[in-house]
Amino acid sequence: MRTARSTAKNPARTRPVTVLVTALVTLLGLLALGGLAPAQAATATPAAAATGLHISDGRLVEGNGNDFVMRGVNHAHTWYPSQTQSLADIKATGANTVRVVLSDGFRWSKNGPDDVAAVIAQCKANRLICVLEVHDTTGYGEDAAAGTLDHAADYWISLKEVLAGQEDYVVINIGNEPWGNTDPAGWTAPTTAAIQKLRAAGLAHTIMVDAPNWGQDWQGVMRDNAQAVYDADTTGNLIFSIHMYSVYNTAQKVTDYLNAFVGAGLPLVIGEFGGPADQYGDPDEDTMMATAEELGLGYIAWSWSGNTDPILDLTIGFDPTQLSSWGERIFHGANGIAQTSREATVYGGASADTEAPTAPGAPTASAVTATSAFLTWTASSDNVAVAGYDVVRVSGTSETAVAASATNSVSVTGLTADTAYTFAVYARDAAGNRSARSATVGVTTDEGGTTPDTGCSVGYRVVGEWPGGFQGEITIRNTGTTTIDGWTLGFSFANGQTVTNMWGGTPTQSGGSVSVAPASYTSTIAANGSVTVGFTGGQSGTNAAPAAFTLSGATCAAA
DSSP states (O other), X not given: OOOTTOOSSXXXXXXXXHHHXXXXXXXXXXXXXXXXXXXXXXXXXXXXXXXXXXXXXXXXXXTTSOBOOOEEEEEOTTTOTTOTTHHHHHHHTTOSEEEEEEOOSSSSOOOOHHHHHHHHHHHHHTTOEEEEEXXXXXXXXXXXXXOOHHHHHHHHHHTHHHHTTOTTTEEEEOOSSOOXXXXXXXXXXXXXXXXXXXXXXXXXSEEEEEOTTTTTOTTOHHHHHHHHHHHTOTTOOEEEEEEESTTOOSHHHHHHHHHHHHHTTOOEEEEEEOOSOBTTBOOOHHHHHHHHHXXXXXXXXXXXXXXXXXXXXXXXXTEEEEEOHHHHHHHHSTTOHHHHOOOOGGGTOOTTOOXXXXXXXXXXXXXXXXXXXEEEOOOOOOSSOEEEEEEEEEETTEEEEEEEESSSEEEEOSOOTTOEEEEEEEEEETTOOBOOOOOOEEEEOOSSOOOOSSOEEEEEEEEEEETTEEEEEEEEEEOSSSOEESOOEEEEOSSOOEEEEEESEEEEEETTEEEEEEOTTTXXXXXXXXXXXXXXXXXXXXOOOOSOEEETTEEEEEO
């Protein structure tokens, strides 16, 4: 539900911790009892044959019947209408879907027909499926500024001429998180009414509905009423959306919820989710992504850029060349977008394509540090198009996936110092065909970072603060005469501060002591040069700067 003006986790979204814990226990108990009906209950035949994207046997499929599994990104268009390049940048990551934030004019400036038509055109030009959502409904019943689903439904009907004929490309997400934590049972009736209002107006698109409890459904209202709401849409073209943040902080909570819908044969997508910890908890994004891949469910990460508190920004300042650690996880990590996304066949990825790409060229390694290596290789070719590459570590006859990329290069991180590795690359196309494996490359990581011959300096500043959190920036300068190639920064917090998310480095924290290893793009510091590491952190009131810094064991001056 994040807005451009919100913190990473809006305090208005969640009741006090004791209430939340009790509710979570209740939710798990209900799940264990099976809140949803058996799978056969959802097999009602649609009133008319669906065109374009539609639901079939509890799955989102395209007009040709092929499964379409969303792998996408949320983009805050209504607050950043000038960021039109973002859709092309999102596509370049390998995403096949973008969920676009719009306003119906109730709370923010209305996105009119011309603007929405332009967004759809940009989605199609960039070969993305477009999920359009009204954000003004966020937290209705608890947030007095929120609009109703009925008002949102009227907005979609006013756009009927713009939406007509776009059923292959557009999903209508009626309203974002359309109910808060106050009387969430009130969600069911207006959700059903809004769906029926859109159908009565002749809109045939796939409709997506968000859960109450600020999208997280921790009281199980959407789960328990999903069958009745689904049956109320006589077209059978309805998909449910769960938003997974700190409520879903264990693997059991994630898998129980997702399997409840799959077991009932009801369509579901993770319409928003986060990974970085905040003051409310630490979401289990690894299980979310792995289980979504296992079950064939879509997911759409929050969000491309523009959050006031950047803890959930996938890119820094809308710059696709500057991914945050959250962005690296989503795009290049295990079960991430580059590894699992498949382009919609409506854009030409024909289901009959059985021809695999050619094998990539042998990778070459550069910028090798104690913990990372940058690999590049000659691109593959394909009869349709290469969708991405998977990098594996080879050990004898076994392989382990270590990275994925939409382009012919990637930084492999998380390596161990003074260790020999063997890497190879596979190419894949949109139909899922995989190439033969490339030749291998051997890489031995450095023993450890080198220290500057005459010194270093570190500047530390707090960029901004909010209740319970802050954003910091650390600038490391090489004051020596030789290049630093690989480093480890050390410092200590004195007031219980914690690093929750970092870009430009990878943090390890034990108590107040923090150690930072560089990202691939910050590992080298030229003589008289500098690099900058940014982070968000937690704090409880006093937020003093660290008193001293070391770089690979050498004491650095304060800048």
